[in-house]
Amino acid sequence: MKRLLLPLACLSVGAASAADLDMANKIRSEGFYNSHVMHTLEHLTDKIGSRITNSPQMDEANRWTMEQLKSWGLENAHLDPFDFGRGWSHDSASIHLIAPREESLHGIPVAWTPGTQGKVEGELMMLDAVTEAELQQYKGKLKGKILLMGDPPPIGKPKTIIFARHDSKKLGELKEFDPSRPASHEGWMTPARKDTRLQSYNFNKALEAFLAKEKVAGVIYRSSRQGGLVRVFGKSHRVGDTFPVPAIIIEQEDYSLLQRMLDRKETPKLALDIKARFHDEHTDAYNTIAEIPGTDSNPEVVMVGGHLDSWHASDGAVDNGVGVAVAMEAVRILKALDVQPKRTIRIALWSGEEQGLHGSRAYVEKQFATRPEPKDKVERALPRYLWKSPGWPIETKPAYDKLSVYFNMDNGSGRFRGIYTEGNVAVKPLFTDWFGPYMDLSTGAISNLSTGGTDHESFDDVGLPGFQFIQDPLDYSTRLHHTHIDSIDHVIEDDLKQASVIMAGFLFEAAMAEERMPRKPIPAAPSKLKQERQKLETEKERRTRERDARKALDTKAYGI
Amino acid sequence: MKRLLLPLACLSVGAASAADLDMANKIRSEGFYNSHVMHTLEHLTDKIGSRITNSPQMDEANRWTMEQLKSWGLENAHLDPFDFGRGWSHDSASIHLIAPREESLHGIPVAWTPGTQGKVEGELMMLDAVTEAELQQYKGKLKGKILLMGDPPPIGKPKTIIFARHDSKKLGELKEFDPSRPASHEGWMTPARKDTRLQSYNFNKALEAFLAKEKVAGVIYRSSRQGGLVRVFGKSHRVGDTFPVPAIIIEQEDYSLLQRMLDRKETPKLALDIKARFHDEHTDAYNTIAEIPGTDSNPEVVMVGGHLDSWHASDGAVDNGVGVAVAMEAVRILKALDVQPKRTIRIALWSGEEQGLHGSRAYVEKQFATRPEPKDKVERALPRYLWKSPGWPIETKPAYDKLSVYFNMDNGSGRFRGIYTEGNVAVKPLFTDWFGPYMDLSTGAISNLSTGGTDHESFDDVGLPGFQFIQDPLDYSTRLHHTHIDSIDHVIEDDLKQASVIMAGFLFEAAMAEERMPRKPIPAAPSKLKQERQKLETEKERRTRERDARKALDTKAYGI
Known part of the structure; x- marks a missing residue:
């Protein structure tokens, strides 16, 4: 004390x-x-x-x-x-179903994606690919199309309670110390998790190049909340790395309607009009x-x-x-x-x-403490969250104390x-x-x-x-x-x-206060033992992922 | 039994x-x-x-x-x-805030209102009138304007629970007989309530004529649900009685933003584009x-x-x-x-x-039972829900039995x-x-x-x-x-x-079943006594309404 x-x-x-x-x-x-x-x-x-x-x-x-x-x-x-990196903003976005019937859908562009340069119309297609091999099956078929990005299961029941305050039970639970939690937030990002993220990053880069090459007119993502809520996200803001085609996020209810239309072999047509732009002044x-x-x-x-x-x-x-x-x-x-x-x-x-x-x-890096960047040039060029290590050791500056x-x-x-x-x-x-x-x-x-x-x-x-x-x-x-x-x-x-x-x-x-705030021990690189265990875990994770992928392909092939 | x-x-x-x-x-x-x-x-x-x-x-x-x-x-x-009456449908609707900043709002047209014949732009104004006298204060000021229809208080907290099944407590409560309830649904519509509705109907007719005469570009209503939900309604579908200007219902969140802009004496501008039409084929x-x-x-x-x-x-x-x-x-x-x-x-x-x-x-009228229409020609020309009486006595047809x-x-x-x-x-x-x-x-x-x-x-x-x-x-x-x-x-x-x-x-x-379903007694006109009591009630209701209106005007005049 x-x-x-x-x-x-x-x-x-x-x-x-x-x-x-x-x-x-x-x-x-x-x-x-x-x-x-x-x-x-x-x-x-x-x-x-x-x-x-x-x-x-x-x-x-x-x-x-x-x-x-x-x-x-x-x-x-x-x-x-x-x-x-690049700046981005949007003024407006509209998306209309124009066939087989007319309906205004509700969408907001994905951040750091280009606008449409006026209204574009296109037939809707499903792009249901999670590997580069699957992607190749769409080659030559996507020109001028508007794509649904994935085929998720139907919308489930809503959350029952949407507005709450903590009760004494919850506050009581929060007081328990849980030593199974990592000492710092960085602890959550295990090498196995990073490996999965890198896979997904690499696939997405291949996907982006494919969409550009195939001259896709636009892509549609599903909001991650139901009930008419459009929940947004963004693509890469890094210079030279931005998403190549107009992209919009629409309500789950609208997305599901389009999915069902495709399931029934209808040929929906959509009109997209997105006013969005990059800002490269600084x-x-x-x-x-x-x-x-x-x-x-x-x-x-x-x-x-x-x-x-x-x-x-x-x-x-x-x-x-x-x-x-x-x-x-x-x-x-x-x-x-x-x-x-x-x-x-x-x-x-x-x-x-x-x-x-x-x-x-x-700011922390500038003021308080720096960490070495990856030595590997390829790794260094990746977004920071994909670096294998956060950088050890932490080197403190005078203001740190x-x-x-x-x-x-x-x-x-x-x-x-x-x-x-x-x-x-x-x-x-x-x-x-x-x-x-x-x-x-x-x-x-x-x-x-x-x-x-x-x-x-x-x-x-x-x-x-x-x-x-x-x-x-x-x-x-x-x-x-x-x-x-x-x-x-x-x-x-x-x-x-x-x-x-x-x-x-x-x-x-x-x-x-009389004294400076007490601190946790300064984080250090994981021990050799921990590194060994993490390596095994990453390998296991990779095997599981590959097995799941093979199983999924089987399911597709046999339609079960 | x-x-x-x-x-x-x-x-x-x-x-x-x-x-x-x-x-x-x-x-x-x-x-x-x-x-x-x-x-x-x-x-x-x-x-x-x-x-x-x-x-x-x-x-x-x-x-x-x-x-x-x-x-x-x-x-x-x-x-x-x-x-x-008239048919109506719409294909699409868009509403954009274009000044002081740009934002796509989310709206759906009011049923049985005309489209905009292309995009119209206009300055926003608040129309806060509940009497014809108040309406006159806006004379000559509304041409080409887009109006917010009313100045409701801010959005409150959401409902906590949005999805529920009946529990045994609720089902138990439902079993109680409540003799204070009227014997039929028509009993709810007391003469006093009808009187209030007639007042509001008459004001709305005056309002519609006023909007048309003043060449308003469009009007905006507030959705009656919050949380991004657009909850719709319609205007009159009766031939020769339809609403004169384009009208749209927008999300409460969007409506509130526009209200606050007007409160701060900003001058919002909007663009409206509603594709809607009447169908008069039958x-x-x-x-x-x-x-x-x-x-x-x-x-x-x-x-x-x-x-x-x-x-x-x-x-x-x-x-x-x-x-x-x-x-x-x-x-x-x-x-x-x-x-x-x-x-x-x-x-x-x-x-x-x-x-x-x-x-x-x-259908019931055609098949089972008719009721006399009002004798008064003016009353008969009103929508049915404003008739003073549902029509007594009920005259049954053979199929009734x-x-x-x-x-x-x-x-x-x-x-x-x-x-x-x-x-x-x-x-x-x-x-x-x-x-x-x-x-x-x-x-x-x-x-x-x-x-x-x-x-x-x-x-x-x-x-x-x-x-x-x-x-x-x-x-x-x-x-x-x-x-x-x-x-x-x-x-x-x-x-x-x-x-x-x-x-x-x-x-x-x-x-x-062996026998026809048991029935409640056939509804009959209210007794003399009941009619007398209802007349008193209607008078009292009217006095209350008028007093409240005077009070509201006082509040406005003194800004309290």
């Missing part, structure tokens, strides 16, 4: 606490009764709209957030560039950075942030306008209270998160019910302490588990403390995440105010 | 029962192991698509169902016309009718049916392709078993249900958990009896309540027994009813088979 704490029993509002109770009252007052959080969010979502990395809208969002933070008195506000993307400087000489740093970029299906409200608005609101509250923190409080609004945490990873903690928000607009330690169990007494003045607003559950998939991972991966709060799930995963209804309409204002207040409280306490 | 029944305790499968148990086994076998129900439904929804009354698709559905019933051996298959619509003739001389009749027409948002699968498919499957099963029923079994697939039960009402019962299905694809008596409590022992052989498939709950809003009402209103089954609610009301995702994807095949088997069983038992 790094700090003298009162017994846990004392930690409730009104009792003596290691947290600054006067400051907590001020933060509440500013955060609840003079909130700017919805105004900030409304600007990001309604006025700017979707903010796909390196789009003109994202440029505008970078500029606006920087100016806004400046106007609140933050210092050193700037845009921090990193190498990303290949850098930008993180918005600003600070409340610390009063210590050569101060340590506490950070807060969330990703500013979004997908293009709607306005990126719960993913992740809310995380940005709460991070901005937290520093606005502290600035409005004219805090004089010992440590510097720095806000970072990341870009390129949706394409693989690019902004935060580049100066960063105390990074708090991230990126799990929708649900209120903060507690916090995940990411397995850094030593922080538990501190967090318990800091939740003290807010226990009427939150259950303050401390979970030893980790929550993955977003920018705190970039810190955690190099051994720096990066945390996220336990948020009520609401309808984030069931219907909003990356879908066309991720608009400000589904954000819960009271929850955002609560989150802003607790975020401000945690930032303040972290900035004033 | 009209028939000697065994004590209730004996009524379970395997015990002696008044139901024909051998026949029940045959029905199960045909219905579960040789089902045609999904094939029938797929033709209606996928091949024909939406079936709006008097559209070319509905004509095709009439023709196809008639031919299909004939091909199964039913007799007297024909299309029975009734006076309806003003008659058609019910599809067919029979399995009864073996009695001058046989009585049992009927089964559901409405074949649908709205135009999707393919009309759960509303009401399923009701049609189950009714057709029930008679197909009986025909396949070569039943020789004492009573004639007649199937009726109604048209014009969605616009006010027009097809079934016309010959109809034993009508079974309807129109509550989605949820399985049959029991049946509603519509307050005709005397039928309870019969229904208990008939459920006997199917108690492993259904809980067989008998509810004394009524279930309103569809074609059995046309029978019940004149004192003829018309029933619906208690169905599991599933996601019918939460997301499918009249929305753009009412496709076959959300139909549960097993539930449809179960419903078809029970429907066939009930039809057979009703056709073979």
Whole structure:
């Protein structure tokens, strides 16, 4: 334990606490009764709209957030560039079934795919191939066709419950430590999983070349949510590597109709009109950075942030306008209270998160720690997530020792019910302490588990403390995440105010704490033993995959 | 009690029962192991698509169902016309926000409104008027504008549970008799409610004339479901009475965005392109009718049916392709078993249900019972639902005494958990009896309540027994009813088979029962006392409405 704490029993509002109770009252007052959080969010979502990395809208969002933070008195506000790739944006997309009957379908283009240059019409075909050999069977048959990309099974029943808050049972479960989980997020990406991903990457590259060569008119993907929701994704944004034909994602219900038409040997015809374009003015993307400087000489740093970029299906409200608005609101509250923190409080609004945490990873690399790139030239040319190793050893820079903690928000607009330690169990007494003045607003559950998939991972991966709060799930995963209804309409204002207040409280306490945050051991390359076991696993995985493929081919051949 | 029944305790499968148990086994076998129900439904929804009354698709559905019933051996298959009004259909619709930023919105035209004759662009304005005086404030300001029709409050939280089956608690509640409910569905439409509807009808007529005169380019309505669902409706289909300007219904999320833009004094511009048209080849619509003739001389009749027409948002699968498919499957099963029923079994697939039960009402009037029309010429020219009285006395025709019962299905694809008596409590022992052989498939709950809003009402209103089954609610009301995702994807095949088997069983038992079904007393005009009380109520309602309007104006004037 790094700090003298009162017994846990004392930690409730009104009792003596290691947290600054006067400051907590001020933060509440500013955060609840003079909130700017919805105004900030409304600007990001309604006025700017979707903010796909390196789009003109994202440029505008970078500029606006920087100016806004400046106007609140933050210092050193700037845009921090990193190498990303091509920009992309779209204005509109329409897709109509024109035969055997007419119907307007509902679709949104795949990001980083070209527009149609006006309306194109074409017959529909199914492309049901998962190997390059299967692909060859379509040779010479696809010119001018519009393709359904795959033949999935029918739509199942919907989720029963689409909106929920954590109950005490769930919060209780979250508190259990689970040693079977890897120590860091990188642990999830085993060599076997990478191998599968590489296979799929290689097939997709062959597929793309094939589609271009065969002069396909356009391709259609199925939304990964049912119930009329269009859930989007993107293709490669890397220069010289972008998808060759117009591509659109449509509702599952529309996709299934087209599948059944093809099953019945009808010949559906479609009209596609997609206005989309690449932007090659700059290949850098930008993180918005600003600070409340610390009063210590050569101060340590506490950070807060969330990703500013979004997908293009709607306005990126719960993913992740809310995380940005709460991070901005937290520093606005502290600035409005004219805090004089010992440590510097720095806000970072990341870009390129949706394409693989690019902004935060580049920032961590620039500021805190580097890792060697693959020696093999071919491997180095692949997207980073396909490199065999994340790069060992981690080499730290001077600022590495100066960063105390990074708090991230990126799990929708649900209120903060507690916090995940990411397995850094030593922080538990501190967090318990800091939740003290807010226990009427939150259950303050401390979970030893980790929550993955977003920018705190970039810190955690190099051994720096990066945390996220336990948020009520609401309808984030069931219907909003990356879908066309991720608009400000589904954000819960009271929850955002609560989150802003607790975020401000945690930032303040972290900035004033006597010592730097405790850390997990710095990650190191897997041991020889572990490497050997992983090699065996990868081999087994490959054999299984090949056997499954042979079985699938048999099934096709015999029609069973 | 009209028939000697065994004590209730004996009524379970395997015990002696008044139901024909051998026949029940045959029905199960045909219905579960040789089902045609999904094939029938797929033709209606996928091949024909939406079936709006008097559209070319509905004509095709009439023709196809008639031919299909004939091909199964039913007799007297024909299309029975009734006076309806104009036909209407649409091919496609698109709506784009073009300023202050670009975004494709998601909308479907309002039925029976004109297309745009190509793309029209216009500035957006809010039309927030509920009285003719308020309307006048917009005079001279609307030319070429696209209007948001009303300024509703923000979108609230979604329903938590979107998919459910009835539990035993709910089924228990349904069994209670509630004498406060009116004896017939017509009882719901009190003079006070009619008065409110007439006010709103008159305002809407004034509004329509105003929109036409002011040369409005188009109007936008808000979907009545959130979460990306476009839930549709229609304007008047009556000749000489159709809506004058293009009208579209858009997602709540899109509508709210436009509202907020106007709130912030931005000037959104939109582009509308709606391909829709009226069909005036015939003003008659058609019910599809067919029979399995009864073996009695001058046989009585049992009927089964559901409405074949649908709205135009999707393919009309759960509303009401399923009701049609189950009714057709029930008679197909009986025909396949070569039943020789004492009573004639007649199937009726109604048209014009969605616009006010027009097809079934016309049929009942033609076959069974007439009612006097209003004497007042002005009143008679109004749509029927605005007539002060449904028409007293009911005058019966000879066939009135010959109809034993009508079974309807129109509550989605949820399985049959029991049946509603519509307050005709005397039928309870019969229904208990008939459920006997199917108690492993259904809980067989008998509810004394009524279930309103569809074609059995046309029978019940004149004192003829018309029933619906208690169905599991599933996601019918939460997301499918009249929305753009009412496709076959959300139909549960097993539930449809179960419903078809029970429907066939009930039809057979009703056709073979010793006596005609017991009836409620024939409806009569309200007593003098009741009329007096209703008059007072109507007056009170009018005063309340006027006071509320004055209050609302005050609120506007003072901005409070």
